[in-house]
Amino acid sequence: AQSVAQPEDQVNVAEGNPLTVKCTYSVSGNPYLFWYVQYPNRGLQFLLKYITGDNLVKGSYGFEAEFNKSQTSFHLKKPSALVSDSALYFCAVRPLQTGANNLFFGTGTRLTVIP
Amino acid sequence: GAGVSQSPRYKVAKRGQDVALRCDPISGHVSLFWYQQALGQGPEFLTYFQNEAQLDKSGLPSDRFFAERPEGSVSTLKIQRTQQEDSAVYLCASSLANFDSLWSMPPQYFGPGTRLTVT
Numbered sequence: 001a002q003s004v005a006q007p008e009d010q011v012n013v014a015e016g017n018p019l020t021v022k023c024t025y026s027v028s029g030n031p032y033l034f035w036y037v038q039y040p041n042r043g044l045q046f047l048l049k050y051i052t053g054d055n056l057v058k059g060s061y062g063f064e065a066e067f068n069k070s071q072t073s074f075h076l077k078k079p080s081a082l083v084s085d086s087a088l089y090f091c092a093v094r095p096l097q098t099g100a101n102n103l104f105f106g107t108g109t110r111l112t113v114i115p
Numbered sequence: 116g117a118g119v120s121q122s123p124r125y126k127v128a129k130r131g132q133d134v135a136l137r138c139d140p141i142s143g144h145v146s147l148f149w150y151q152q153a154l155g156q157g158p159e160f161l162t163y164f165q166n167e168a169q170l171d172k173s174g175l176p177s178d179r180f181f182a183e184r185p186e187g188s189v190s191t192l193k194i195q196r197t198q199q200e201d202s203a204v205y206l207c208a209s210s211l212a213n214f215d216s217l218w219s220m221p222p223q224y225f226g227p228g229t230r231l232t233v234t
Contacts, residue, residue: 034222036225041227042227043118043119043206043224043225043226043227043228044158044208044225045225046222046224049220049222051220090157090158092157094220102148102160102163102171102174103148103158103160103223104160105150105157105158106157107155107156107157108155108156108157
């Protein structure tokens with residue numbers, strides 16, 4: 001079975017401070033990992049992905065994520081939060097096996113950046 | 116360029132009615148996905164097309180749900196005899212390449228969704 005867990009429903013951070021949104025995963029084999037962001041009344045937007053290679057992945061809007069195989073985590077990070085980063089963030093996983101086409105999403109973490 | 120579009124954006128149906136939800140993917144995108152997002156939850160996979168072929172429908176919750184993509188572009192998700200538990204946002208996503216490729220993981224581009232409310 002494959003799944004992702006986002007242990008925090010809500011994360012609050014002051015503007016300019018670093019932010020972390022947590023994600024842990026459970027898959028058979030090596031995972032493909034993704035982060036998406038959802039703004040109100042807009043579709044999910046792709047931020048970044050990890051397939052293989054460097055454990056630190058850089059993505060859109062200054063976000064990055066660190067893949068940690070031993071801790072089965074893929075936490076989303078940004079060095080300096082902006083008010084405009086306030087949104088709903090989803091971690092997702094696709095197992096590395098032929099025929100597994102779908103993404104498994106976490107329940108989401110609402111990030112609020114306080115001015 | 117234009118993104119994934121979905122229509123209608125909002126749909127209210129009385130229990131027992133049939134509904135049809137439309138998805139226009141990004142032009143040239145081979146893969147198309149439907150997801151269901153209940154309130155406060157992450158999207159859950161329903162079905163997947165590669166061109167006109169429906170390769171995976173394992174996520175469809177019942178035989179009341181039916182999806183098609185007859186010409187390999189526009190897709191329709193149909194729900195027959197709607198029930199209150201069908202109330203959710205239905206998301207469509209498209210992707211450029213063959214999703215089975217192990218080393219090309221093109222991102223899925225999502226539409227804004229159709230919010231279905233069954234009363």
